[in-house]
Amino acid sequence: MAETRVVIAEDSVLLREGIVRLLEEQDCTVVAAVGDGDALLKAVEAHRPDVCVVDVRMPPTFTDEGLRAALVIREQYANVGVLVLSQYVEERYASELIGGNPGGVGYLLKDRVADVDQFIDGLRRVAGGGAALDPEVISQLLVRSRRADPLAVLSPREQEVLRAMAEGKSNGGIAQALVVGEGAVEKHISNIFLKLNLTPTDGEHRRVLAVLKFLDT
Amino acid sequence: MTVAASPVPRAPWRLWRSPYLWLATIHIFGDSVVVLTSGLLVLCATTVVLLGFPLAAIGIPLSKGANHLVYAIAGWERARARITRGQEVPPLMPPPPTGSRTDDALAALGDPGLWRQLTYYAVLLPLAIVWIIAIVVAWSIPPVLIALPAYYSQFAASQSQLGPFTIDTVTKASVVAAIAAVFLLLVSPLMMRSASAADGWLARMLLGPSETGVLAERVTQLVESRQQVVDSVEAERRRMERDLHDGAQQRLVSLAMTLGLAKNRLGDREPSVRALIEEAHKEAKQAIVEIRDLTRGLHPPVLTDRGLDAALSAVAARSPVPVRLSVDVQPRPSLTIESIAYFVVTEALANVAKHAEAAQAEVKVTRVGDVLRVEVRDDGQGGADPAGGTGLRGLTDRVAGVDGRLTVDSPPGGGTTLIAEVPCG
Numbered sequence A: 001m002a003e004t005r006v007v008i009a010e011d012s013v014l015l016r017e018g019i020v021r022l023l024e025e026q027d028c029t030v031v032a033a034v035g036d037g038d039a040l041l042k043a044v045e046a047h048r049p050d051v052c053v054v055d056v057r058m059p060p061t062f063t064d065e066g067l068r069a070a071l072v073i074r075e076q077y078a079n080v081g082v083l084v085l086s087q088y089v090e091e092r093y094a095s096e097l098i099g100g101n102p103g104g105v106g107y108l109l110k111d112r113v114a115d116v117d118q119f120i121d122g123l124r125r126v127a128g129g130g131a132a133l134d135p136e137v138i139s140q141l142l143v144r145s146r147r148a149d150p151l152a153v154l155s156p157r158e159q160e161v162l163r164a165m166a167e168g169k170s171n172g173g174i175a176q177a178l179v180v181g182e183g184a185v186e187k188h189i190s191n192i193f194l195k196l197n198l199t200p201t202d203g204e205h206r207r208v209l210a211v212l213k214f215l216d217t
Numbered sequence B: 001m002t003v004a005a006s007p008v009p010r011a012p013w014r015l016w017r018s019p020y021l022w023l024a025t026i027h028i029f030g031d032s033v034v035v036l037t038s039g040l041l042v043l044c045a046t047t048v049v050l051l052g053f054p055l056a057a058i059g060i061p062l063s064k065g066a067n068h069l070v071y072a073i074a075g076w077e078r079a080r081a082r083i084t085r086g087q088e089v090p091p092l093m094p095p096p097p098t099g100s101r102t103d104d105a106l107a108a109l110g111d112p113g114l115w116r117q118l119t120y121y122a123v124l125l126p127l128a129i130v131w132i133i134a135i136v137v138a139w140s141i142p143p144v145l146i147a148l149p150a151y152y153s154q155f156a157a158s159q160s161q162l163g164p165f166t167i168d169t170v171t172k173a174s175v176v177a178a179i180a181a182v183f184l185l186l187v188s189p190l191m192m193r194s195a196s197a198a199d200g201w202l203a204r205m206l207l208g209p210s211e212t213g214v215l216a217e218r219v220t221q222l223v224e225s226r227q228q229v230v231d232s233v234e235a236e237r238r239r240m241e242r243d244l245h246d247g248a249q250q251r252l253v254s255l256a257m258t259l260g261l262a263k264n265r266l267g268d269r270e271p272s273v274r275a276l277i278e279e280a281h282k283e284a285k286q287a288i289v290e291i292r293d294l295t296r297g298l299h300p301p302v303l304t305d306r307g308l309d310a311a312l313s314a315v316a317a318r319s320p321v322p323v324r325l326s327v328d329v330q331p332r333p334s335l336t337i338e339s340i341a342y343f344v345v346t347e348a349l350a351n352v353a354k355h356a357e358a359a360q361a362e363v364k365v366t367r368v369g370d371v372l373r374v375e376v377r378d379d380g381q382g383g384a385d386p387a388g389g390t391g392l393r394g395l396t397d398r399v400a401g402v403d404g405r406l407t408v409d410s411p412p413g414g415g416t417t418l419i420a421e422v423p424c425g
Helices: A013-025 A037-047 A065-076 A091-098 A110-114 A116-127 A135-148 A156-166 A171-178 A182-195 A203-214 B012-016 B019-085 B101-109 B112-146 B148-154 B170-207 B211-266 B271-298 B301-306 B308-318 B335-356 B390-400
Strands: A004-009 A028-034 A051-055 A081-086 A105-109 A131-133 B160-162 B165-167 B323-328 B361-368 B371-378 B405-409 B416-423
Touching: A004 A013, A004 A037, A004 A116, A013 A028, A013 A051, A013 A110, A013 A116, A013 B211, A028 A037, A037 A051, A037 A065, A051 A065, A051 A116, A065 A081, A065 A091, A081 A091, A081 A110, A081 A116, A091 A105, A091 A135, A091 B301, A091 B308, A105 A110, A105 A116, A110 A116, A110 B211, A110 B271, A116 A131, A116 B211, A131 A135, A135 A156, A135 B308, A156 A171, A156 A182, A156 A203, A171 A182, A182 A203, B012 B019, B012 B170, B019 B101, B019 B112, B019 B170, B112 B148, B112 B170, B148 B170, B165 B170, B211 B271, B211 B301, B211 B335, B301 B308, B301 B335, B308 B323, B308 B335, B308 B361, B335 B361, B335 B371, B335 B390, B335 B416, B390 B405, B390 B416
Parallel strands: A004 A028, A004 A051, A051 A081, A081 A105, A105 A131, B323 B361
Antiparallel strands: B160 B165, B361 B371, B371 B416, B405 B416
16 A cells, blocks of 8 residues: 555644654654644645645634634635544534535544554555544434434434444445454445435445435535 | 621620721721711712603603712722621612613612612611710720729719719718629620621621622523533533544545555455455444444534434434424524434434334424424334433433433333423524
């Protein structure tokens, strides 16, 4: 796999350096490591990385600084993936972040960096234009959709499969996670497409549309 | 601090040794002077207040000015009470300006403070006469009577009439002198003390705010200070959340990350060490989760950033019992009120999860005018006792702290409905 070029924005020096070390050990190149939103935007403009890792709460406001910078990046640099890390994940932030396009975007709890392999997996997915959403985000989004009810037509099992799709898993990954055969997963997915009225055009495209429906956008 | 601020002695012989006796005498003697000067001024000023009103353009400011003059004069009287008696009479306040001159004049006219102060001077007029008589009886007559024997020894032939008694001998004069001396020593101080006390009572009743006024003022103070306490508690919770976020949480994430790296580097070597590292890794991650639950309970940052709807979505999502959520709160209430509403929902849903055995719950948060209404309903077994668990008690207290009301309707077998209504104007 080609080397992944990363920009890191994290105001805690301890964590920033930890993440830099972790990424470099996993064959990523950290092209810049910064401590606030403005510096992040400048670094992205200068280096055009494959992906940036962004903390939500940064100076000067310590509220949603990083999230706002992430939104700017997503709007202006289509090829730069954005992986947002936070001590809390919030459905509202996830919706804002994903907007109408669940590609090249990730939103994970900060502690996920502790599971190195999974974290690097997620990072590479986001860098490659895929998605990496925290299971906790997904469950919050599901509750919201329970409010709006566009997915009431799906069986609980199908919802689980859809949830795994939104996490960015492949069919094989979903089968492994739900402990079923890949054939069963494919059957569930075609049922989901059917129930959500997604006509069989491009397979991957339909996946994205299903996830979009799921995200209630 | 003034001389007279020390406690007033009760026994007459102690009074003699206290400056109070003389200050009291001077004070009640001063009442006459006050009636003749301040009293007249107040009378004139009140007349101007009354007459000024019909005089329109010139009269209205005059009326208002005269009203303020009455307050200023009454202020001198309070100062006098403070200096000679050490008595603190809280001041009355003239009506606040309304912005309209006519309204100001009307307010001056119907101002209860004006009439109380006028009444003070009106009552003081007859009282001052009584005090003059008292001073003469206490301090002038006894010395004259004490001097009687000396007078008789000088003028043996004289005689005088004292009421029904005819005083014509030195012996009789001496008896009178003795009685007068006892009177002077024991009764005069008590007379002065009682007079001064009565005078002070009058000043407190008419120059100070009425009891309802004092209570109203106190209530206003208490409401303000309670608001500050509630706000500072909420601010403190936000601060603690932020400190934990910037400190312990970051450190734990860093620790877990380092352990994760160590695990990776070790690969399949040293299985016994790897097991230890895995254990530590798991513990660290668990600690992160626990600290997150704690800080989120203190104050979730998204509540400040995005309001109740966003914050409660996450709460509903974490509830083990499925929750239908609807939040319609426009405009946003204060941070304190949002915190309390958030706390009510989290606590209520925790109770639903723990006790209700419900299949589903519903949370509705609405703002109707200046009232924020939080309703949490479940279809569980009911029977919740608001006086029972500490959870519900804590909720009731926290809601009551902002003048809100919490009601719990929980018939056995009929589900539970908890409603909190909090003013948010």
